Amino acid sequence: MAGEQLIELAKRRGFFFGSNGAYGGTAGFYTFGPRGAALKRNVEDAWRDRFTLKEGNHEIEAPTVMPEPVFEASGHLDGFDDMLVECGECGVSHRADHLIEDATSIADAETLPGSEVELLIRDHDIACPNCGTPLAGQDVEDFNLMFSTNIGPGDAQPGYLRPETAQGIFVEFPRIKAYARGQLPFGVTQIGPAYRNEISPRGGLLRLREFTQAELEQFIDPEDDDPPLDRVADVDVRLYPAAAQEADDGDYLDTTVGEAVADGVIGSAWVGYYLGVAQEWYERIGVDMGRFRFRQHLPGERAHYAADCWDAESEVGGDWIEIAGFADRGTYDLSKHDAHADDSFTVFKRYDEPKTVERATVDPDMSVLGPEFGGDAGAVAEALEALAERDPDAFDAETVTVDLPDDDAATVDTDVANFSIETETETGEHIIPSVIEPSFGIGRIVQTVLAHAYTVDEIDGEERTYLELAPEIAPVDVAVFPLVSNDDRLVDLADRIAGDLRGHGLSVAHDDSGSIGRRYRRQDEIGTPFCVTVDRDGLEGEGPDSVTVRERDAARQVRVPVDALAEELAALLGDGDAASFETLLERYDSVETDVEAA
RNA sequence: GCGCCGUUGGUCCAGUGGUAGGACAUUAGCUUCCCAAGCUAAUAGCCCGGGUUCAAUUCCCGGACGGCGCACCA
Numbered sequence: 001m002a003g004e005q006l007i008e009l010a011k012r013r014g015f016f017f018g019s020n021g022a023y024g025g026t027a028g029f030y031t032f033g034p035r036g037a038a039l040k041r042n043v044e045d046a047w048r049d050r051f052t053l054k055e056g057n058h059e060i061e062a063p064t065v066m067p068e069p070v071f072e073a074s075g076h077l078d079g080f081d082d083m084l085v086e087c088g089e090c091g092v093s094h095r096a097d098h099l100i101e102d103a104t105s106i107a108d109a110e111t112l113p114g115s116e117v118e119l120l121i122r123d124h125d126i127a128c129p130n131c132g133t134p135l136a137g138q139d140v141e142d143f144n145l146m147f148s149t150n151i152g153p154g155d156a157q158p159g160y161l162r163p164e165t166a167q168g169i170f171v172e173f174p175r176i177k178a179y180a181r182g183q184l185p186f187g188v189t190q191i192g193p194a195y196r197n198e199i200s201p202r203g204g205l206l207r208l209r210e211f212t213q214a215e216l217e218q219f220i221d222p223e224d225d226d227p228p229l230d231r232v233a234d235v236d237v238r239l240y241p242a243a244a245q246e247a248d249d250g251d252y253l254d255t256t257v258g259e260a261v262a263d264g265v266i267g268s269a270w271v272g273y274y275l276g277v278a279q280e281w282y283e284r285i286g287v288d289m290g291r292f293r294f295r296q297h298l299p300g301e302r303a304h305y306a307a308d309c310w311d312a313e314s315e316v317g318g319d320w321i322e323i324a325g326f327a328d329r330g331t332y333d334l335s336k337h338d339a340h341a342d343d344s345f346t347v348f349k350r351y352d353e354p355k356t357v358e359r360a361t362v363d364p365d366m367s368v369l370g371p372e373f374g375g376d377a378g379a380v381a382e383a384l385e386a387l388a389e390r391d392p393d394a395f396d397a398e399t400v401t402v403d404l405p406d407d408d409a410a411t412v413d414t415d416v417a418n419f420s421i422e423t424e425t426e427t428g429e430h431i432i433p434s435v436i437e438p439s440f441g442i443g444r445i446v447q448t449v450l451a452h453a454y455t456v457d458e459i460d461g462e463e464r465t466y467l468e469l470a471p472e473i474a475p476v477d478v479a480v481f482p483l484v485s486n487d488d489r490l491v492d493l494a495d496r497i498a499g500d501l502r503g504h505g506l507s508v509a510h511d512d513s514g515s516i517g518r519r520y521r522r523q524d525e526i527g528t529p530f531c532v533t534v535d536r537d538g539l540e541g542e543g544p545d546s547v548t549v550r551e552r553d554a555a556r557q558v559r560v561p562v563d564a565l566a567e568e569l570a571a572l573l574g575d576g577d578a579a580s581f582e583t584l585l586e587r588y589d590s591v592e593t594d595v596e597a598a
Numbered sequence: 599g600c601g602c603c604g605u606u607g608g609u610c611c612a613g614u615g616g617u618a619g620g621a622c623a624u625u626a627g628c629u630u631c632c633c634a635a636g637c638u639a640a641u642a643g644c645c646c647g648g649g650u651u652c653a654a655u656u657c658c659c660g661g662a663c664g665g666c667g668c669a670c671c672a
Binding site: 595 | 599608609610623624625628629630631632633634635645646661662663664665669670671672
């Protein structure tokens with residue numbers, strides 16, 4: 001519940017802000033500042049680690065501009081536009097196709113041309129649902145949600161910015177399958193921008209015209225391929241099934257992935273598997289699981305090709321927002337491209353046992369058919385082949401007669417057809433894989449982790465705002481300060497340590513401006529998990545030089561030798577529980593600061 | 599796209615028909631051995647276009663951007 005303060009912090013501290021402010025701003029576009037870009041990249045890296053590397057999947061990077069035929073095949077060109085009609089009286093815009101569908105028995109008015117829709121509005125006396133004024137005579141305008149462009153000079157080759165990153169994966173499937181050696185199941189991922197020319201962008205990062213998606217297309221043979229469900233069977237999930245949403249007293253279903261799949265609440269085991277993987281991943285990057293749920297699509301909102309569909313939703317500012325979708329898309333996408341494109345979008349599925357089939361074939365003697373039938377010879381040969389398949393017995397006679405496309409019939413000696421029954425061994429068949437699609441909105445995840453990390457507490461009686469970000473995704477790993485800036489020994493050592501830690505691959509902030517408390521607060525506000533402070537005590541005491549390491553959440557401190565610093569920090573920042581601040585406190589001296597976080 | 603409301607330093611706000619003030623932040627200096635301390639100074643702003651007016655940041659119209667509601671979200 002920190003909506004406005006969070007937006008203010010995001011702007012002030014460089015997480016994100018509306019783009020092109022110098023030119024008045026552009027709705028629907030956001031720029032990630034230095035902190036936001038780092039945070040977003042860390043989220044993407046965490047996603048890549050879990051959904052690409054840990055799953056053994058293949059990541060690709062396809063262009064954002066794709067030619068028109070791609071979207072003719074995908075259905076986006078026809079299906080992705082809205083027909084709008086504006087009321088001349090009250091000015092409210094309506095979906096023209098919806099008005100038609102309500103007033104007539106036409107089911108898919110979306111596919112009608114605009115001119116016809118205008119006639120239908122006139123013929124059926126359709127009026128504005130808002131004010132009742134007849135809409136006859138108003139223009140129906142197409143509004144396609146894809147950004148269009150031209151590829152090369154002129155307008156000979158129209159192109160569009162992809163409205164989802166997935167199309168790049170589907171289009172390149174014929175080649176990608178070769179890299180997977182043609183073996184199902186395999187998964188292909190892509191992280192990158194997608195574009196939709198939204199009518200009305202709203203809500204900060206929530207609905208943008210350019211946004212980043214991380215998508216996984218898991219290609220499977222639904223008959224043979226099962227997910228490794230046991231890996232996530234015990235993962236607890238909070239489900240909000242369609243039935244519960246429709247019931248008056250519907251409630252969440254707290255269960256495990258294994259049980260939900262076994263009970264059929266989750267229809268697809270593959271979808272269930274990825275819900276479990278996603279649940280653990282969201283937890284890892286710091287989503288508050290008390291403000292998280294999986295919501296099943298209602299029958300009405302499901303895309304027509306999706307068998308079962310669940311959304312991951314998080315609560316931000318009191319609203320539930322969709323942050324990922326998990327859909328069983330069946331063979332929809334690959335079938336479309338298989339039908340439209342030249343290449344084959346199938347994989348070869350080997351049978352367990354080769355099948356032996358007897359096939360009737362002909363091998364017509366064209367040196368006879370040619371002279372006899374002239375230009376029709378080819379058609380005669382084709383008709384013979386078709387007949388052999390349909391009615392092999394016809395070739396038992398002396399002559400055989402076939403019908404030609406132009407209603408003529410042709411009779412030839414059976415010998416000429418060279419009819420035979422051949423035995424063939426079939427080792428498999430070409431199938432179009434089914435697709436399970438987990439699709440993540442990166443910007444929405446960034447917004448979620450920021451909102452869930454936003455915390456206000458009290459330190460030393462002063463209110464403090466900080467981001468309780470997971471170290472893995474925090475934009476800065478560690479900040480290094482001299483405790484005071486009027487002692488060159490401290491300043492120089494802080495400089496040296498910062499450089500050394502950067503050499504170890506850490507993202508390091510260096511700050512010697514203002515009091516130490518002020519510098520801690522700056523880092524707290526951007527979620528830096530650890531601060532290293534160089535003080536005189538660490539240089540003057542017995543033994544090797546040491547510095548203090550402060551953790552963000554409770555402001556506890558421990559004194560660590562400079563020589564061990566890089567190694568200890570790397571362990572603290574590594575993913576998983578490789579090391580915790582508690583273990584540091586056990587092994588080194590803690591620092592009394594009289595500071596109390598409450 | 600529609601309706602209502604809004605837009606003043608980096609951020610949050612005050613204010614005015616005669617071109618503006620605060621708080622916080624930032625920078626520099628002094629001070630400072632652990633949590634937004636203090637002192638001094640500096641940087642920095644009326645969203646854009648048109649109209650009314652001697653004069654517009656202020657009033658009017660339009661636009662852009664933002665918030666809320668409607669519509670939309672394949």
